[in-house]
Amino acid sequence: MHTIETVKTNLIKGVLYLALILLALLCLIPFWMMLVNSTRSGNEIMTSFSLLPGTSLADNWKLVTDNLDIFKGMLNSLFIAVCSTILVSYFSALTAYALACYNFRGNKLLFTVMLVFMMVPAQLGLLGFYDLCNALGLVNSYIPLIVPAIASPGTVFFLRQYILSVLPKAILEAPRIDGANELVIFHRIVLPIMSPGIATMAIGAFIGSWNAYLVPLVLLNKPELSTLPMMIASLNSVKDISNNIGATYLAVAMSVVPIIVVFCFCSRYIISSISAGSVKE
Amino acid sequence: MGKKVAPAKYRSPNDVDHFGALFCIPFVATFLVFNIYPVLRTFIMSFTDYKGYGEADVVMFDNYMRALTDPLLREAFVNTLIMWGINIVLQLGLALLLTVLFNDMKYRMKGLSLFRAVFYLPNLIACTSVAFLFKTLLDWQYGSVNQVLLKLRLISEPINWLGGSGTTAQAVVGVVGAWMWFGNSFILLMAGVQGISHDYYEAATIDGAGRWTIFARITMPLLRPIMMYVAITSLIGGLQLYHLPSDEQKGGLSCAYD
Numbered sequence: 001m002h003t004i005e006t007v008k009t010n011l012i013k014g015v016l017y018l019a020l021i022l023l024a025l026l027c028l029i030p031f032w033m034m035l036v037n038s039t040r041s042g043n044e045i046m047t048s049f050s051l052l053p054g055t056s057l058a059d060n061w062k063l064v065t066d067n068l069d070i071f072k073g074m075l076n077s078l079f080i081a082v083c084s085t086i087l088v089s090y091f092s093a094l095t096a097y098a099l100a101c102y103n104f105r106g107n108k109l110l111f112t113v114m115l116v117f118m119m120v121p122a123q124l125g126l127l128g129f130y131d132l133c134n135a136l137g138l139v140n141s142y143i144p145l146i147v148p149a150i151a152s153p154g155t156v157f158f159l160r161q162y163i164l165s166v167l168p169k170a171i172l173e174a175p176r177i178d179g180a181n182e183l184v185i186f187h188r189i190v191l192p193i194m195s196p197g198i199a200t201m202a203i204g205a206f207i208g209s210w211n212a213y214l215v216p217l218v219l220l221n222k223p224e225l226s227t228l229p230m231m232i233a234s235l236n237s238v239k240d241i242s243n244n245i246g247a248t249y250l251a252v253a254m255s256v257v258p259i260i261v262v263f264c265f266c267s268r269y270i271i272s273s274i275s276a277g278s279v280k281e
Numbered sequence: 282m283g284k285k286v287a288p289a290k291y292r293s294p295n296d297v298d299h300f301g302a303l304f305c306i307p308f309v310a311t312f313l314v315f316n317i318y319p320v321l322r323t324f325i326m327s328f329t330d331y332k333g334y335g336e337a338d339v340v341m342f343d344n345y346m347r348a349l350t351d352p353l354l355r356e357a358f359v360n361t362l363i364m365w366g367i368n369i370v371l372q373l374g375l376a377l378l379l380t381v382l383f384n385d386m387k388y389r390m391k392g393l394s395l396f397r398a399v400f401y402l403p404n405l406i407a408c409t410s411v412a413f414l415f416k417t418l419l420d421w422q423y424g425s426v427n428q429v430l431l432k433l434r435l436i437s438e439p440i441n442w443l444g445g446s447g448t449t450a451q452a453v454v455g456v457v458g459a460w461m462w463f464g465n466s467f468i469l470l471m472a473g474v475q476g477i478s479h480d481y482y483e484a485a486t487i488d489g490a491g492r493w494t495i496f497a498r499i500t501m502p503l504l505r506p507i508m509m510y511v512a513i514t515s516l517i518g519g520l521q522l523y524h525l526p527s528d529e530q531k532g533g534l535s536c537a538y539d
Binding site: 013016017033034091095097098099102105114117125132147148176235248259260 | 316382388390414
């Protein structure tokens, strides 16, 4: 009887694994098809279906690079993403440290306002944001895409909880007795201890900025300033490319691959740290 | 005050508290200028007839009246709610199912971190790229989905997924949204479940509670805060649905958003 039970359990387990693998395939196949189709010609894609790579990669490549300045777009996106990620990381950590470890007046108020604004969708202020940038002469500039990263309530919130769980306050007493500057304490002691939490948030910030579409679309109207997502979205209107679907796939794949590479290297950080905050006491 | 204190002397924790306020200045300044001001300005402008240039006259609730009585806008609102409804049911349902599965003590499923990473993958891709990808995959003339279905003889003629009846297109947007975000919900729910003390489960098992009872009486109630968080954020995200519908169906909803 015991063995029948075990066989039954194993059978159910097998079915469950099969379902999980199917679901995983469902998540992977669109990416695979994108890569495959970027090596096939438009004609092949329209007339037949294949999961094996074709031979038109070079032609597609030529079409993409002839019509789009895709490397310029990548550089623009990379510049914005790197700058804003650095700002998010440093200033969110500084603010989170202040909120977690200093008992100054307004601490609670600031924290509450932050929580409220986390709930407000960013697009709500888009019109006002555009007016502001217009008044300050910041249209067609990267400043409005980079500088606001200094104030990221969600990141500050996460890092504040993180500091409370990983940083013993006693550790700050020793350097204070030695007369160290508070900012030096932050740079030399707090920042290194916080680095895993910061890394998690930095990955998310980088991906978010790399993929940002609406704000750049509203603020940038010079082609040479275009970011990668703007170029992808404009692909439909480029005549030569929409005639050749393969080239469009190639352009999309080129925008996705860097993110997947970053993710493969950092997924352990993302996954473990998202759950870290809630597990630790 | 900090400067008057001689160096190398002990400062009590109270003396350093004003540094906290100092460290918050960059955040607060940026927050006021780039977050709070735009939202307030948008809100105030909603009571005027501002056209984006020139003078603005106060018209009080005229804009709201017009928006609320505009049939096109009401239709857009209903459409958005339908898409969100399909999306959230699939997304949360699937995430919850996976969470329960991976926490089941009887089956003890392996490979959690691998599956979690794969399920999270669609989150990494820009909405515009996802929209393009599915638009071409689902194209009724040369989209791969129709080609495969035709080859397998599951359908006799190509299905017009996006341009056909409104319901099909809405369902497609809902399903694609769920495909994109269920991995994220799954990770959040897993984090929530792992925060639940194991003692509850052991006690319940000893008392002879079945799997369904444990889920309904322990997991669900304790998971409610996280569920709320996931549902609210995806509601906010859902009401902002813009890229997916507009890029996928060109026309459909996007015109009503202006």
